[in-house]
Amino acid sequence: MTPILDVKNLAVRFGPTLAVRNASFTVQKGETHCIVGESGCGKSVTALAIMNLLARNAKRDAHSIQFAGQDILPYSDRQMENVRGNRMAMIFQEPMTSLNPSYTIGSQMTEVLRRHLNTTKALAEQRAIALMQRVGITAPQMRLAQYPHQLSGGLRQRVMIAMALMCDPELLIADEPTTALDVTVQAQILRLLAELKQELGLGILLITHDLGIVARVADHVSVMYAGEVIESGRTADLFANPAHPYTRGLIDCVPVPGKIMPGEPLGSIPGTVPVMKDGFSGCAFRFRCAHASEVCTQAVPRHEVGPDHLVHCHLTPPQWSGR
């Protein structure tokens, strides 16, 4: 089956700084693919690069970005406009500011449908009401005439999701959709996304820094570090058998009730993500890695840990489970 999204060797640079290097991953229809990593690892830039929504000073390069079997990398701005919001939709981290404060919810929701499918206002409003109902917004009829400032953060994120679904997209890119929300609302939104994936056969690319979210909703995971996908695999495999020292470090940072004793410090990874410049070679994690050695300054090989489970590291198979 052709994946809905197949990104090969994506690179994004801001002047001399490399924000994303050699990122490759695929998203299947009806599957949630999580990109996980700490702040500044290039995960949001990756999401924006796929939509071609990067700032003007960013330069995007890739081998190919296949969307539903078509390479969208060479698409013109006009061609991308027709894809965005229509077949590929996106929701963001900040529901409080992601809606235009000057227009009603109804106006903002219906304009997507009218832009792409050229429907009448009445039809578009019907669709908006139906979708608001679907994403769990009460009194949708009334919401049409309301302004964003009259809605709570959770409601606004639901509006964003409903708006993203207006044209029945094949792919939904969600950039930290629950980071700004409190935990109960976060759980509701995640459950909603999982339901929508099943119902609509939606492919979801979920960007997050939260391994708890990954464990709960992801079918596939790509771990990003300093702009590179350093390990990827099916969620269960990756959590059961993390191969990269960075992935293991991340998992150690998550407190697990019962396993962590009160007073015992949580795991942490010393240092921060380095800024990648031109001419960098070797493993970017070597400065923070307990297993680093001479060999880590050389080009990093790719190993297969198991079926569909890849890791970029100099460590060899027997060393993976060693701590």
Next chain:
Amino acid sequence: MTRFILRRTFLALSVVMTVMAMAFVLTRLSGDLAISIAGPGSTQADVEVIRKAYGLDRSVMVQFFDWTRLALTGDFGNSFFFKDKVSTLISQRMPVTFTLGFTGLALALVISLPLGIVAALYENTWIDRTASLLVMVGQAMPSFWLGLILMIVFGLQLGWLPISGTGSWQHFVMPAIVLAFTAVPALTRLMRSGMIDALGSDYIRTARAKGLSRSSIIFKHALRNAAIPVVSIAAVQLGFMLGGSIVIETVFALHGVGYLAWESISKNDFPVVQAVVLVLASIYIGLTLVSDILNALLDPRLRGA
């Protein structure tokens, strides 16, 4: 929304009342009005006659309430100098000032809005820098000086336009340009910064993610929000232009309310001064009210305030 308008109107009216009191008190603080009306070389007896004739011998409170009572019915008394009713004088001069003010504002908007938008769209390019330079030059140039330069070039050397008077529409061309020039820098800078803020905001990223066209993103989503500060400043600028056209009306001898104010101040024609201050202040206050209401219409978040 109705409550918002009512509350703002009430506030505006109380400011007008304050201005009435201030205008009245300030003219009396400028010295003994009876002496200045009588003029130099007049005897004590002359002054006393004038004091009685104009009712200046009564207490200030009585004079104020008398003036207020009549002013509220539109009667500002008679001018000392023109031997005409003050209300007649003002209503004769008003059309000139209004024509000048509105033409000036229209011209200023036509120049500054596109300039600000284009500068924002091409932020930090040579286009933006050229616009900034123009704005800076405009801000640094005093309006009377620009008026004189225009008079010399277009009035005297080229002979295209009349340099003073109120006779025809040509008389308004240069004053309107000069007046517009005073408003262009502020409006351009506001439009530019508002547009840059709007274009960098999250909801514009959402609009782009929705696949909206560039023109819809710029003119529907960004401009609406960027226009909010511009609208309020434009309304206040119009008030400023109507009230503050004194300099320009004087330079071009354009017989508007500003010119009337200058004449009456220099001739101690205090009933006219009081009335002009009150009328111009009321216009200014009225326009601020209009700008508040326009803002609330543009920005739904303000409606509850």
